[in-house]
Amino acid sequence: MMKKLLILAVFGISALSAADGAKLFGAKCAECHGADGKEASIAGKAIAGDAAALTKLTGYKNGTYGAEQKATMQASISGLSDDDLKAVATYVGSLK
Template identity: 80%
Template sequence: MMKKLLVLAVLGVSALCAADGAKLFGAKCAECHGGDGKEASISGKAIAGDTTALSKLTGYKSGTFGGEQKATMQASLEGLSDDDLKAIAAHIGTLK
């Protein structure tokens, strides 16, 4: 019985993270990258399905990654937690 409860709890948290990732993406990313992540942003790159999004987002936030868009991305990510970045990256990974 405890195993079933644990599995259900993990699934519930996963669903919550996915929902938060979609909401955060809509608020922080969609303006430049489009709601589906397929828009070519100022950098000319779509991000839909990017499996390296978390490392890029973390680098942008800390200022250790990015070219000419580093300052723009760093400002966009200001105030987001590591969990927020993980949720956004997970959502980006689901976009096709």
């Protein structure tokens, strides 16, 4: 975890938003997607490193993206603001 945050800091992403994204991910996403975003048993695929995560999350939010289990994702992000989605998507994209 510290190592990942350090890597993000080195790449110039604000340490604050990176930390917020990591925190959000741990609290709201890791139970289904795994602490490293590589858990595929629930979502059917790993999300670690997905550069399109923000587009997908925004799509879940406004109903333009998703497959047969999209209601699960819509419920999972229902309490998150656009800024929260940006922070967590940046974190997802940074996962290796």
